[in-house]
Amino acid sequence: MRNNPIGIFDSGIGGLTVAKEIIKQLPNESLIYIGDTARVPYGTRSKEIVTKFALELVDFLLRRKVKCLVVACNTISAYALSEIKKVSPVPVVDVLQPVVDRAIKTTKNKKIGVIGTQGTIQNRAYDLAIKKLDPKIKIVSCACPLFVPMAEEGLNHHQATKLIAREYLSDVIGGGIDTLILGCTHYPLLDEAIREAVGKGVILIDSAGPTVTELKKVLSEKNLLSNNPYLKYEFFVTDVPERVYQVASRFFGSDLKDKIRKVTL
Ligand code: DGL
Numbered sequence: 001m002r003n004n005p006i007g008i009f010d011s012g013i014g015g016l017t018v019a020k021e022i023i024k025q026l027p028n029e030s031l032i033y034i035g036d037t038a039r040v041p042y043g044t045r046s047k048e049i050v051t052k053f054a055l056e057l058v059d060f061l062l063r064r065k066v067k068c069l070v071v072a073c074n075t076i077s078a079y080a081l082s083e084i085k086k087v088s089p090v091p092v093v094d095v096l097q098p099v100v101d102r103a104i105k106t107t108k109n110k111k112i113g114v115i116g117t118q119g120t121i122q123n124r125a126y127d128l129a130i131k132k133l134d135p136k137i138k139i140v141s142c143a144c145p146l147f148v149p150m151a152e153e154g155l156n157h158h159q160a161t162k163l164i165a166r167e168y169l170s171d172v173i174g175g176g177i178d179t180l181i182l183g184c185t186h187y188p189l190l191d192e193a194i195r196e197a198v199g200k201g202v203i204l205i206d207s208a209g210p211t212v213t214e215l216k217k218v219l220s221e222k223n224l225l226s227n228n229p230y231l232k233y234e235f236f237v238t239d240v241p242e243r244v245y246q247v248a249s250r251f252f253g254s255d256l257k258d259k260i261r262k263v264t265l
Contacts, residue, residue: 003228005030006215007066007090009057012040013237013244014151014185015072016251018095021208022070023233026216028225030232032064034263035248038239041148042075043117043184050119051080056265058084060236067224070215071095074183074207075117078125091218098210099181100129106203107137107179113172113202114141115194116183117148126183140175144168144184151189152247161190165197173198182206189251236263 006026008019012035019033034057036042042050054076061069068091071077071084077094085092103112114126121143130137146164155161172180180202182188188206195204219225237244237260245257 001067002224003030003226004065004067005032005232005234006068006070007032007061007064008070008072009034009036009054009061009076010073010185011035011042011053011075012037013248013251014148016248017185017188017206018070018072018208018211020252021212022215025212026219028227028229028231030226030228032061032066032234032236034060034236035238037237037244041117042073043119043145043148045119047079047123050075051083054080054084055087058087060263060265062088062090066090068093068215068219070211072185072207072211074185075119078116078120078123091222091224093211093215093218095185095207095211096125096129096183098214099183099205099207100126100133102210103179103181103205104130104133104137106205109176109178110134110136111138111140111175111177111179113169113175113177113180113198114139114183115144115147115169115172115180115187116141118143118145120183126181138175140172140177142168142172144187147184147190148186151186154189154247154250156190156192158193161193162196165190165193169194169197177202179203179205233259235260237261238263238265
C-alpha cells in the first residue's frame with residue numbers, strides 16, 4: 001500500500017498548484033491527479049451538487065487504489081469533506097484545516113482576511129474553523145469570483161487584475177489584517193496582483209504549502225511514505241478543450257500537453 005500513488009483532485013486545474021508542491025516536498029511519491037474540467041467552476045454551485053461531483057472524483061481515485069486522498073479544492077473542502085471522509089477507506093487531507101492552523105500561527109494582531117469562491121465564503125467554513133481554535137480572532141472575508149477566470153487567463157500582471165484586486169480587497173485591507181488566506185487553489189497564480197493590493201505588511205497563505213506539510217505528517221504517521229524509486233505521475237481531466245493544456249501547464253509550472261488524459265466519470 002505504501003507505494004501506491006497519492007490521489008489528488010480539484011474542480012479543475014487549480015489543484016495543480018498543490019500537485020506541484022507535493023512533487024517538490026515529497027519527491028518519492030507517485031500521484032494521480034483528476035480535475036473536473038467539464039464541470040468547473042464548483043464555486044458557484046450548491047452544496048448538494050458539489051458533494052455529488054466530489055464523490056464521483058473520489059470514486060475514480062479509489063478505484064485506482066490510491067493510498068490517500070488530497071482534496072486540492074477549497075470549495076470541495078468547505079462543502080463535502082465530511083461526506084468524503086465517510087466513504088473513504090484511506091486517509092483524507094483537505095486544504096482548509098492546514099491553512100487555518102498556519103494562519104493562526106502566523107497572525108500577530110489576530111486579524112485574518114479570507115478570500116475564496118462564492119461557495120467557500122458563503123459557507124463560512126474558514127470562519128468557523130478559525131473561531132473554533134481562537135474565538136478572539138477577527139475575520140474579514142470576501143468572495144472574489146473574477147479571480148478564477150483571471151488566473152486561468154494568466155492575467156497576474158495585467159492592470160485590470162490589479163484594479164479588480166484593489167476593489168475586491170478594499171474591505172479586507174480596511175480591516176487591518178496582517179494575514180490573508182488565499183482560500184482557492186487558483187489564487188497563487190494571481191499572487192503578484194494580490195500582494196500589491198494588500199501591501200507588504202500582510203502575509204499571504206495559500207493552500208499548497210500547509211496542505212503538503214500536513215500530507216507528509218499523515219503519511220509518516222500511518223507508515224505510508226513510499227520507498228519506491230519508480231515514480232509515476234498521471235493527470236486526468238473530464239474535458240480537454242485545447243485551452244486546458246496551456247492553462248494546466250502554467251499552473252503546474254511545466255508542459256503537460258502530452259501527459260493529460262481525458263476520462264469519463
Ligand atoms: N479550485 C477551486 C477552489 O479551490 C476554485 C475553482 C472553482 O470554482 O471550481 O475553491
